[in-house]
Amino acid sequence: MAALHGSTLEAIKTHQAQLLDEWISGLEASGATRNIKEQMLSQETREFLQLLIEGLQSDSGNNIAATGWDEARRFLEKLSASRAQLGHDSHQTVFFIFGLKGPLFGLLQAHYSNEPGRLAEQLWVMSELLDNMGMHTIRTYQRTREAVIKRQQEELLELSTPVVKLWDGVLALPLIGTLDSQRSQTVMESLLQRIVDTGSEIAIIDITGVPTVDTLVAQHLLKTVTAIRLMGADCIISGVRPQIAQTIVHLGLDLGTLTTKANLADALKLALSRLGVSLAERV
Template identity: 55%
Template sequence: MSLATTGHLAKILTENQEALLEGWLSTMLSRLVRRDKNAEAELRQQASRFIPLLIKALDKGSSYDIDNSNWTEVRQLLGEISAARVRQGYSPTETALFIFALKEPLFAQLRAAMADDAAALATEITETGMLFDRLGLHTIEEYQKSREQVILRQQQELMELSTPVVQLWKDVLALPLIGTLDSARTQVVMESLLQKIIDTGASIAIIDITGVPTVDTLVAQHLLKTVAAARLMGADCIISGIRPQIAQTIVHLGVNLEDVITKATLADAFLVALKRVGATVAHSA
């Protein structure tokens, strides 16, 4: 596969920038699912930046290899556009359209300029087509990378939101867990709990696993690690939400929780915690 330029593309782009820009925008806007003035203005601004950078990359060397350093600015712009499209909720197809929509008006200009040389025209259209296919694939790859980063960030935020540490009393904290407790989440749980212990000076932390669907050896180990970490910070832990089936599972697995106070409900654990810190709850008359 040839990666060498013939020089015609840069010339066509330079001499027909305005016509190409309008034709490109017309094609993009006709295929765009969401259309409003802001979207159109953004497309025009991005397209107006792209064409000069494309010309600059072509003028710098004699290669259509977009991995070449001559194409750095073009790749960076496509990365910026792809990241913006992810944040705005565009699909991969809509994002790749930014590149592929330029083919039609560009090919029309090439055919008009090189009508007298059919062989050269065929070569230029083939090479230009492959160039834009590579640019389109690069755009989709950047879109996927940006989307993965957004998903990872959202997962981290959800993980942090799903592990709130609540102060129930002056020296008593509660950490209600909902969902599966894996290694990554255990780290977040420990960090949140330890930081809250530091902030409040609490001496008791209740870890409530009522919302944890299953407890296996790994989950039990994660709980014990959290308990051990809290103890190192000067706080004892009570594990609540021990349902009959979970109790049976823990016994069957041979997990040693003998030195950890366990209770069936959060309310029971709270009463124990109050006694441990010297507080009492009395019914009003």
């Protein structure tokens, strides 16, 4: 197995300024520095090159899981997280590492110009090391992006299930889009919490914006209504369009326990009448 030669380390330490200049130029030319300030990029490249030198001096080899690479791993994990937050893709992120290959390999070629065997050996050692670091960076980036996407999905779910207070004791939840299992759970939790917070007696779930109602959607609605009733409140489903009514009949779904209305206005009138509120029509 090829090992790092002391002369390689000395060459890197001696030509740090040259490596940094060429590395930064390559990063800028590739577009990997988008939304990154020049001062920040300069700081990151200097810090990583120093950590690379320290790791090489620790004789930890190419195993970046070794103790000697602890600081370098932490740096790459922090870098991956920051790039994900900036909206960089995986290629832009990992090119921070791979962008060092060109300047470093050029330096080694000049340094070992008279030793082709040693040159090939050291190129392999450094290439394998940087590849391992790139893979670690990609794995960290993917975990961070997945966390960001999951958080954004949760935030969108919350925004897509707004619970509105229509009257004292009356809440409304307008649904838009498909009602799947995850969203149904969010709907139930949001609505139940608002019932507790406001002490409301009636909740209206408006499905005008739900494109289709199938067996699964109907089951979600029934579960939500059951949970609301267990909280001591009542529930009205509004927005039952003719197409949805026909679909429910064709599917043979039993929604007999649900109170339904064609639109939100009719549902509100029914809710107010149940609360003993009378509305006088304007003449």
